[in-house]
Amino acid sequence: MVFLVMMLIAVAVVVLVMRAAAAQGGGQGAAGRPVRPPRRPRTQRPTRPLAPDDDPEFLRELERRTKRDDGSLS
Template sequence: MVFLVMLVIAIAVVVLVMRAAATQGGGNGGGNGGLRRPPRPRGPKPPPRVVAPDDDPDFLRELDRRTRRDDGTASA
C-alpha cells in the first residue's frame, strides 16, 4: 500500500515539473506538449512595394508643376 502511494506522489511530482518546464520555455522545443508554436524563421524582409508613377503623389505634383505656366494657368 505504501508503495502505491509513493508511486502516485512520484507521478504527480514528475507531471508538475514537466508543466513548469514547459511554461518557462526550458524545453528543447520538442517536448512542450503543443503549448507553443515554434518561432517563425526570420529571413530577409521583402523589398518595399513599388508605386506606379500615376499613384505617386510626389510625381504627380512635379508633373503638375512642370505643365503649369509661369502665370499659374495650365498649358495645353
C-alpha cells in the first residue's frame, strides 16, 4: 500500500514539473517538439596540406628545381 502511494506522489511531482517547464517555455517548439540549439559553424580545415611531402604544389616545384639544376630527374 505504501508503494502505491509513493508511486502516485512521484507521478504527481513529475506532472507538476513538466507543466511548470512548459509554462516557462521549457525548450518546446510550437508543435511540442524540443527546440534544438543553433548549430555552431564548422571550423574550416586548412586549404593546404600540413606536411610538405603531401603538397602537390611543393612536389612540382621540387621536381622543377631538380630538372633545372642538373637536367635529369634524379
